[in-house]
Amino acid sequence: MSLQAILGNFALILFILTIATGIIWFLDVFHFSRLRRVKADQALAEFDARHARLRADGVKADDSGRSRLEAEILRQPTWIEYSGSFFPVIALVFFLRSFLYEPFKxxxxxxxxxxxxxxxxxxxxxxxxxxxxxxxxxxxxxxxxxxxxxxxxxxxxxxxxxxxxxxxxxxxxxxxxxxxxxxxxxxxxxxxxxxxxxxxxxxxxxxxxxxxxxxxxxxxxxxxxxxxxxxxxxxxxxxxxxxxxxxxxxxxxxxxxxxxxxxxxxxxxxxxxxxxxxxxxxxxxxxxxxxxxxxxxxxxxxx
Structure with a gap:
């Protein structure tokens, strides 16, 4: 199939987008998010250990940065965030126009x-x-x-x-x-x-x-x-x-x-x-x- 034919086939484009964003969403839910969680837990453990040593030495430690550190590590990369947010919308449109109703001019x-x-x-x-x-x-x-x-x-x-x-x-x-x-x-x-x-x-x-x-x-x-x-x-x-x-x-x-x-x-x-x-x-x-x-x-x- 030529590139022109693919670009002219909206159903095919929508199918490819649904599959691509779906794979990214699936990988993030079942793999990338878990890796971020592991990395965040390690960073928080180091944070807590460092502050525990400071308190043991009599230094007052500021724990306010703990939640910010966790949020930064758990934050989705931009490409994953956009793909994950678009996936349900694209999938719904693909289902509706493929099996129920499709608009034409x-x-x-x-x-x-x-x-x-x-x-x-x-x-x-x-x-x-x-x-x-x-x-x-x-x-x-x-x-x-x-x-x-x-x-x-x-x-x-x-x-x-x-x-x-x-x-x-x-x-x-x-x-x-x-x-x-x-x-x-x-x-x-x-x-x-x-x-x-x-x-x-x-x-x-x-x-x-x-x-x-x-x-x-x-x-x-x-x-x-x-x-x-x-x-x-x-x-x-x-x-x-x-x-x-x-x-x-x-x-x-x-x-x-x-x-x-x-x-x-x-x-x-x-x-x-x-x-x-x-x-x-x-x-x-x-x-x-x-x-x-x-x-x-x-x-x-x-x-």
Whole structure:
């Protein structure tokens, strides 16, 4: 793994920091602190013996420095003190973001209108199963992704990147996207027209619909100027499961994989272009916007 990849992998950095500070904390508790205690006891014994001799010679000895001497010897070195104080905090953050909830920031407009650029979201890390941090290997099954879920996953072409899209197809599904309308396993998805969506950044309007994806209703956008066909899809693994034409495409989702699409349908590079998402790439289920510094009204659940 390159240095750039390591620096870009916050989970790995957090894991290394947890292990490093944990080792220092453990060594201090069970080794270094005992050495300091032994050294302090020896120094105090010498201190007491010296003062006892002075008193025997009739000299009044000042014992006020005894506690100061002990405190100086028992004091942790700065590097141990900082490591020991940071360890529980780092370990707690590592546990929370590895097994419970992880924050992400939305960097693109591919999920508009559900999620917009600048949304800070929370991702549930356990709803799809417990996975070992860093290597992302599932060790406990809990639930499988369902159609309509908004899911964060490792980008199949570059697993160092995290992507977020909506689950459109689960293993075994036959997905057809024809003239910008979805059909799942031969059943046409229902659409309800909504008022046009205004993109305030580019001052343009898009057609907005409520899409009922087998019981999960959410909003999507269509750009009437964009073609219905997929332009230049990659030769992704198992691309033979997909057929493309001028009206759209049809794909059959293989076992252990998922078909993902952005809600901003004509402005999203997704499974139409780079293929299926394997189960081992799943990060978790996105479910809550906890902050958007440009618009605090965005805070809330979007499922």
């Amino acid at each position: 939305i960097p693109s407009s591919s999920m508009v209108p559900t999620l917009v650029i600048g949304d800070l979201i929370l991702v549930n890390k356990f709803t799809y199963g417990i996975r070992l941090p860093v290597i992302n290997k599932k060790i406990i099954d809990i639930n499988d992704p369902q159609r309509g879920d908004v899911m964060v996953f490792k980008f199949p072409k570059d697993p160092s990147l995290d992507y977020i899209k909506r689950v459109v197809g689960v293993p075994g599904d036959k997905i057809t996207y024809k003239n910008k309308r979805l059909t799942v396993n031969g059943k046409e998805i229902s659409y309800q027209s909504l008022s046009d969506y205004l993109d305030e950044e580019h001052l343009s309007y898009s057609k907005q619909y409520a899409e009922n994806l087998t019981g999960m209703q959410h909003k999507i956008l269509n750009d009437e100027r964009a073609p219905a066909y997929v332009q230049n899809p990659d030769p992704f693994p198992m691309h033979e499961r997909c057929t493309y034409n001028l009206e759209g495409f049809t794909c059959t989702v293989p076992a252990g994989h998922y078909f993902m699409m952005g809600d901003n349908r004509d402005n999203s590079l997704d499974s139409r272009y780079w293929g299926f998402v394997p189960d081992e790439n799943i990060v978790g289920k996105a479910f809550f916007v906890w902050m958007n510094f440009g618009n605090i009204r965005r805070i809330g659940s979007f499922q």
